Amino acid sequence: ILAISVPITLSVIAVTGWWLGGMAMQPIRHSYDHLQRFTADASHELRSPLSAIISNSQYGLLSKSSDPEAQRQRFQKIFDIAKSMSSLVNNLLFLARYQGRLPTESLQEVDLTSLLKQVIDEYVTQTEAQHINLIFKLPANSVNVLGDKLLLHQAVVNILSNACKYTPNSGQVQLQLYTQSRWAVIQVTDNGIGIPETDLPYIFERFYRVDKKRSRKTGGFGLGLAITQQIIQSHGGEIRVKSAVGQGSTFQIFLPLTSKGLGIGC
Numbered sequence: 001i002l003a004i005s006v007p008i009t010l011s012v013i014a015v016t017g018w019w020l021g022g023m024a025m026q027p028i029r030h031s032y033d034h035l036q037r038f039t040a041d042a043s044h045e046l047r048s049p050l051s052a053i054i055s056n057s058q059y060g061l062l063s064k065s066s067d068p069e070a071q072r073q074r075f076q077k078i079f080d081i082a083k084s085m086s087s088l089v090n091n092l093l094f095l096a097r098y099q100g101r102l103p104t105e106s107l108q109e110v111d112l113t114s115l116l117k118q119v120i121d122e123y124v125t126q127t128e129a130q131h132i133n134l135i136f137k138l139p140a141n142s143v144n145v146l147g148d149k150l151l152l153h154q155a156v157v158n159i160l161s162n163a164c165k166y167t168p169n170s171g172q173v174q175l176q177l178y179t180q181s182r183w184a185v186i187q188v189t190d191n192g193i194g195i196p197e198t199d200l201p202y203i204f205e206r207f208y209r210v211d212k213k214r215s216r217k218t219g220g221f222g223l224g225l226a227i228t229q230q231i232i233q234s235h236g237g238e239i240r241v242k243s244a245v246g247q248g249s250t251f252q253i254f255l256p257l258t259s260k261g262l263g264i265g266c
């Protein structure tokens with residue numbers, strides 16, 4: 001009996017150990033793959049503008065042309081590329097810095113009604129220039145959440161600027177704020193190009209662009225939604241999207257209301 005049961009027991013222990021080990025390794029492997037892909041994507045995104053800066057400055061150094069306008073244009077090109085690289089690096093630093101929930105001591109009571117009014121003020125000129133009809137529906141009262149005002153401002157601007165970016169001239173973008181049980185909801189709806197159903201599950205991933213050519217033209221790196229989702233999740237909130245190609249998209253940001261926002265103890 002011993003001769004049979006000992007090897008069987010040992011094999012069961014070995015197989016269970018291997019299986020449990022594999023299970024435990026899964027999340028680590030997933031994080032590692034994720035990190036590796038992120039690093040590869042970030043390096044790839046930085047490599048092409050860097051090559052453009054190198055080739056433009058090399059050409060400028062070797063060129064015998066004394067045309068000041070040509071020189072100015074080359075400097076302008078280098079400046080523009082460097083600025084866009086700087087924005088990419090800032091975004092990457094942001095994604096690395098803000099992981100998890102924000103510490104309570106860094107949060108303050110934020111009135112979303114006035115925050116959205118400020119965003120609208122900043123956007124009116126741009127939407128007018130693009131002939132986009134910007135409609136806003138804000139409540140008369142304040143809607144309070146606990147948060148970091150600058151980060152929330154950035155989250156709304158990211159969603160609103162995408163709505164304008166992916167809506168053709170003469171289109172319509174609607175910005176709305178309302179409450180739903182214990183949530184404040186910021187809703188941005190556009191009647192632009194929309195997002196294919198197959199891409200929807202991935203659009204919050206870092207560096208994901210639906211149409212690489214289209215985004216290149218509009219200057220995006222595919223980081224805006226990843227940053228926005230990170231900001232909202234760090235506030236204990238959630239972001240949702242509904243979209244149909246050729247009809248438009250609706251993004252909803254859910255943020256937990258404070259007791260003041262819920263009308264308790266005011």
Ligand code: ADP
Pocket residue numbers: 162163164166167190192193194195203208209210211215219220221222223224225226249
């Ligand atoms: P990008 O900087 O490329 O706009 P984002 O992370 O902000 O990156 O968005 C990811 C992708 O989601 C975009 O490349 C675009 O294809 C798609 N997208 C985001 N918002 C909209 C929208 N309102 N309408 C259509 N497509 C959108």
